[in-house]
Amino acid sequence: MELGKKKIISTILRYVVLTAVGLLMVYPLIWMFGATFKVNNEIFSGIGFIPKNPTLDGYKNAMKSYGGEINLMKSMFNTYSYVIPKVVFTVVSATVTAYGFGRFKFKGRDFLFAVLMSTLFLPQVVLNVPQYILFNNFGWVDSSLYLPIIVPTIFATDTYFVFMLIQFLRNVPKELEEAAKIDGCNVVQTLWKIIVPMLKPAMVSCALFQFMWSSNDFMGPLLYVSTPAKYPAAIFVKLSMDADTGFDWNRVLATSLISIIPSLVVFFLAQNTFVEGISAGGVKG
Template identity: 75%
Template sequence: MTRETRRAINTFMRYLVLIVVGLVMIYPLIWMVGATFKTNNEIFSGIGFIPKNPTFSGYKNALKNYGGDIDIFKAMINTYSIVLPKVLFTIISATVTAYGFARFQFRGKNLLFAVLMSTLFLPQVVLNVPQFILFNKFGWIDSPLYMALIVPTLFATDTYFVFMLIQFLRNIPGELEEAACIDGCGSIKTLWYVIVPMLKPSIVSCALFQFMWSSNDFMGPLLYVNTPAKYPASIFVKMSMDADAGFEWNRVLAMSLISIIPSLIVFLAAQDQFIDGIAAGGVKG
């Protein structure tokens, strides 16, 4: 067997394994799309994704108004009224915090960094009660602007993003900032014109993580949003399940599919920079 033949066989086997693993991983999503066109009986009759008797009742019912004055589109608008500010404020606060820890020397830096990193090991469930009491005193519960969900992101509360950006900053030569300083740039201009463009892949990764996590967040809106008209999609989908009358699973799956389409589009549009950001942030050069 020649070297070219062995190389061709190895390439074929690698792609075959990748295709098989990819199909196994994506099959639940494919099945979900097919199940939106099935009846309840057909959904539970097998694992095939092609409907035998397609029906659009799932999508018709998904567009109905549930809970009085809210439907799936209003719920999605509510969702992104929370998600977009959280993404923007998270990027700003995490970038500034990471830049401060990575590039400046100040008293108590090591202690503060240790405290910051220790919060990674603190589960959110431990914080729910004290945060709820605090936000209730501030009058942020059921705020029309979702204050309890959005305001904390102004203070770099997502430690994972700060850590990711610090790791990326350690790979950026300090000489670039020294050159900017010689040209008359202060710290803010250096951050904006020098650091941020080089941090772009990692910033995109942080934005995508926050976008997906916030879109799927159930516990936060459940605690801090009480008015049905302001429910995001994650609460609306659960609210539309009627345990007494029985679930119309094609409707539930149709609503779920509609609600995740924006996340899929955003991820596919930025996947290259997302992968670059994860790889660069996880390895120190």
């Protein structure tokens, strides 16, 4: 009986701590939502999130055009016109590359894998100048198809995702592939029918990471997009800040909140698979 009471008390304390930490982590987002209904003076008057004199001016002004031929809805369309292809190409290229390094032995594999992993230590700021020169010579800068942003993902340039999938692939029994080979499956069929279903949690994790990172990317579009009508939401939010006349912070916060809604929706829809992929990828079977 004493043991049962201790277990109940331990469970209650655990949930109290988790709830407190959860509220602490979520509160900035709650405050941001409440601040979209406040005026500047009220926003900076305290940390409370409930507005005293609610106003919809923030959302009304968020829908206005800033920077010429661009508005919030168009900027969000621009964002996902390159984010979705990036996600698809990243998952496909990373899966194929991970399968090649994880399951096949070929001359120079260890050296090539070491080179691949070494790219994890290269900061993006080091690559910006040579990549810009390369893409500019190709005539891709300010491309309507966002080629400098999309094309590199076709070649598995996101090494982190390749490494994640290789780690997950180590938990997949090789006997399944041997059985598929006996049944007459070739390499491509084995990858599609056996490996891909087993890698689904890890692939969803890669897709979610790429989706959120690409949606929030500011430097990439800033370098390669120069036409205002092609600007994504990340740049549009910056454009909505007018340093000359002062910021309407409710408009800035409303613009930011609307722009992150798709990322929040996608994450919560796939959170179970995402957590499964992250946890399983860190455990070697």
